[in-house]
Amino acid sequence: AQSVTQLGSHVSVSEGALVLLRCNYSSSVPPYLFWYVQYPNQGLQLLLKYTTGATLVKGINGFEAEFKKSETSFHLTKPSAHMSDAAEYFCAVSERDSNYQLIWGAGTKLIIKP
Amino acid sequence: KAGVTQTPRYLIKTRGQQVTLSCSPISGHRSVSWYQQTPGQGLQFLFEYFSETQRNKGNFPGRFSGRQFSNSRSEMNVSTLELGDSALYLCASSRQTGFGGEKLFFGSGTQLSVL
Numbered sequence: 001a002q003s004v005t006q007l008g009s010h011v012s013v014s015e016g017a018l019v020l021l022r023c024n025y026s027s028s029v030p031p032y033l034f035w036y037v038q039y040p041n042q043g044l045q046l047l048l049k050y051t052t053g054a055t056l057v058k059g060i061n062g063f064e065a066e067f068k069k070s071e072t073s074f075h076l077t078k079p080s081a082h083m084s085d086a087a088e089y090f091c092a093v094s095e096r097d098s099n100y101q102l103i104w105g106a107g108t109k110l111i112i113k114p
Numbered sequence: 115k116a117g118v119t120q121t122p123r124y125l126i127k128t129r130g131q132q133v134t135l136s137c138s139p140i141s142g143h144r145s146v147s148w149y150q151q152t153p154g155q156g157l158q159f160l161f162e163y164f165s166e167t168q169r170n171k172g173n174f175p176g177r178f179s180g181r182q183f184s185n186s187r188s189e190m191n192v193s194t195l196e197l198g199d200s201a202l203y204l205c206a207s208s209r210q211t212g213f214g215g216e217k218l219f220f221g222s223g224t225q226l227s228v229l
Contacts, residue, residue: 032215043118043204043220051215089155100211101170102218104157 002016002027004093014113019063019078021108026072033074034092034102035065044090050074061085086112092100116140116223120205126227132193135224139186139207145169146188147218148180151202160203163188164211192226200228 007022025031032051036044048059055067061084065076074091091105119138127133129211139146148160148168163182182188186207192199202225206218 036220038216041222043222044206044218045220048219049215049217097169100216101159101162104159106156 002031002095002103004091004103004105005091006091006108008108009016009106010109010111012111012113015083016080017074019081019085019110021076021089021091021110023065023074023076023092023105024072025074025093027093027095029095029097030069031093031095032100033065033067034094035059035063035074035076036092037088038088038090038107040070040087047076047089048070081110081112083112083114085113086110117121117167118207118219119206120221120224121206122224123222124225124227127195127228129195129197131195132191134227135190135192135203135205135226137188137190137221140203140219141189141195143209143219144186144187145162145208145211146182147206147208148188148190149204149206150174151204151223153202157204160190162211163216169211185189195228197228199226201226 003026005024033045034049038044048057050067058064092102094100121136145164147162150158162170166182177193180190202223204223206220208216
């Protein structure tokens with residue numbers, strides 16, 4: 001069965017430091033991959049997605065993610081963290097074999113230290 | 115363009131009662147999905163409707179039901195509420211369904227507390 005694993009329920013970085021949020025998935029066919037962000041008391045918002053083509057995907061707010069098929073990973077990065085990046089981040093995957101139903105990771109809360 | 119609107123924003127009910135939550139998708143969007151979000155279980159898929167038909171369903175008991183109207187607005191109903199139903203219920207809309215790359219637009223959710 002499809003699954004999505006996000007390493008670390010909480011990740012803490014200093015302002016200006018590199019942000020790295022990890023996501024691994026299990027899928028037997030090429031998947032569609034997503035990162036969503038949820039700010040406090042709000043719904044989720046799409047950061048970026050991979051469908052086909054270039055494996056390095058750029059999203060909003062300076063975030064990017066790289067699809068690595070050999071590692072079944074889709075890690076999210078940002079070169080320099082900002083206080084406004086404090087939020088919860090969700091990785092999700094969908095594939096044809098599961099009728100494109102989104103499978104979600106458990107989420108990672110990103111904490112930014114001043 | 116107005117975003118996804120969920121009403122009410124907060125709801126307090128007691129065990130055994132029933133509740134109906136409403137979701138108005140973005141104009142032109144025909145797919146509406148519902149999710150339950152709790153600190154312990156994360157995001158869990160409830161169901162998806164497209165053109166008034168349920169397209170996908172998650173692993174929730176029959177107490178959870180939904181429907182979609184011809185204008186794409188959707189309602190979710192939970193009968194015989196239990197304490198464990200306390201959660202943030204999120205609605206998301208998209209233009210189409212059945213395509214893996216669809217972007218979901220989420221509402222701010224309805225926070226349901228069951229006492």
